[in-house]
Amino acid sequence: MTVLLALPALLLMAVVFGWPMLRYAWLSFHADSVLTGLVPIPNGGANWLRLLTDSRFWLDAGQTTRFAIVSVGLELILALAIALLLDQRWRGRSAVRALSLLPWALPTTMMALGWRWIFNTPYGPIEQVAEAAGFGPLNLLSTPAMTWIVTVLADVWKTTPFITLILLAGLQTIPEDLYAAFRLEGGSAFQALRRVTIPLLMPYILLSLLFRMAQAFGVFDLIQVLTGGGPAGSTESLALYAYLNGMRFLDFGYSATVMVGGFLLLTALILLGALLLRMTGALRAMQP
């Protein structure tokens, strides 16, 4: 019965997710480019051999992972703080709750275009302030290290509300009585956060982590518009590299290989994360 009820959802997943994935896996064993007249021709593991020795793929994989971990980590910390604040009772809370969702509601492309002008040298407001303060041009979008920070910043600004929303929903499921009981036992507010809030919020934290990691790993629109992958490819993500190979170079065989390769890496990363969590969980359980 359970299987039967889940069937429509499973079918939908198979059509919109399973089939394209299988199709890409199949395509990754074919040469399909402008040179084959866009006809897929089996070429064994040639694409995969090329991927293994493609320094750019591994560079982008490293950059994408670093981007995903740092921005999602920052988002989680910020979102937890904001969610705790928005969970308190104060005047104007509902207005601020609605407003705090605004960055999430904006289309990424528009937002990225906005950031591109904000960080523009020398006409952007940030450079103008830096110039007036005597810091000279910062060249925010033309130095690899600075540009990387800027992309993380833009992503954090944009997607923190998403995690905030999930955590806020989680906070509202924690009964008030628990805190009352904790206070009665003489626990401080900080202890309440550590002993009550975070453990009960854990499922929500994990859920948002999973969502956001998968999303950040596939980051495309923000980087495409803000930096185009530059300077010198230092902000290029795997999704951008796959897009370049497919749409720009018309090499669909290799583009599919990059995509499937990225998918395998993400799966490995999530499994590794789950394993680490389980291990730390087991460690904690051993402690009295």
Add this chain to the structure above:
Amino acid sequence: MRRGFRIASGLIGLLFVLACLAWSGQKQPVPVSILMPAPYADASTQMVEAFNREHRGSIHLEVIRGPLETESISDLAISSLLLGDTPFDALLMDVTWLPKYAEAGWLEPLDPWFDQAALDQLILGARLGNHHKGQLYRWPLGADVGVLYWRTDLMDSPPSTPEQLSDIAINLVQTKRVTNGYVWQGRQYEGLSCNFVEVLHGFGGQWLNPATGQLELDATSAARAAAWMQSLITTGASPKAVTNYSESESLQAFKAGDAAFMRNWPYAWAELQKPESNVRGNVGIALMVAEPDQSPAATVGSWGLSLLKQSPHREAAVEAIRYLTSEAAQRERFLNQGYTPTSKSLFTDPELIAVSSALPEIAKALDYSVSRPPSPLYAQLSDLLQRQLNGLLTAEPEKTNRTIDTATAASAAAMNSVQTKSDMLLRATGAEA
């Protein structure tokens, strides 16, 4: 009563059948749809209306207003072509897409409709980049080449060598007459390749040797060209921010009066003459600089119309292409929007020169046109160049003072790397450049 109802409904039915017959008997105009980037579509609105008036009942032309950015247009067109049922009959194409699209089998040759005489009346810059493997696949809508804009209020004549350009720019920045000397396109995108091709030719090099089919970025000329571009930033002749500039950022700096030189396309001229421009009336156009014994060069960046193989309305689509590229249309586009014409004769037309005194200089630049490598793999080759070159331009200068020798060594290494990676790519895909 019932009978009257029956007669009435019978009559209505008859009327309906007659109306259907009459409607099907009437000749339906052939629909033609052309995809263009937004600015070109906007510039064609009146022309499309005129075309539809003249062809009432036979052809109905519709120009689809695509996105603004070059690559977004390409993405849109490619998506529709891949699905196999494109709603477009013709496409306004950038010069670099042609070999890729032709090789993918998406384009229909235009040779049956345009003869040698038609080709001969085009100016050189418009004639380049329309053929692939000996067949004509594109008819130019407007000519486009890179030129050097200079400030007539800051100097008497434009520089002609790289050294002169650097010296003047550094001097003007140091004496605080401008904040930025020379602005160009250093962002990691196609514009950087266009900038590089001009400098490369100015130093006597070339990207692809058309005679041998070999890439020549490992030549000394390529290293020297890259070293000069890098030196613009390290010496302060150009602001470091140019490494993230595209055309619009360069134009903004130059228009605000903050720069002494700008590399850009001819469209910038009209922008610089607008009332809000700070440099109105103080701008000259010249060819890009070249070493004293070398010929200057201007990268071709023209747009043109291609007929899609999938189009079921070829004759009607070609009729529309002819109309939109006619001399009358070129004149109208030039006078109203400032788009450069393609016919030789229009460049000496007094009425046009009266509107834009820059026209003779643009005509001269068009005669020095050079193409980017016409390869189906061009996008990959250019991407490799952009990465390395942008990396070179944004590299932190070493703490010790850089000598000319170490700078040239770094750029030689970068260019050699592009050459090696490009050759590897060509071998991996089994293609010729």
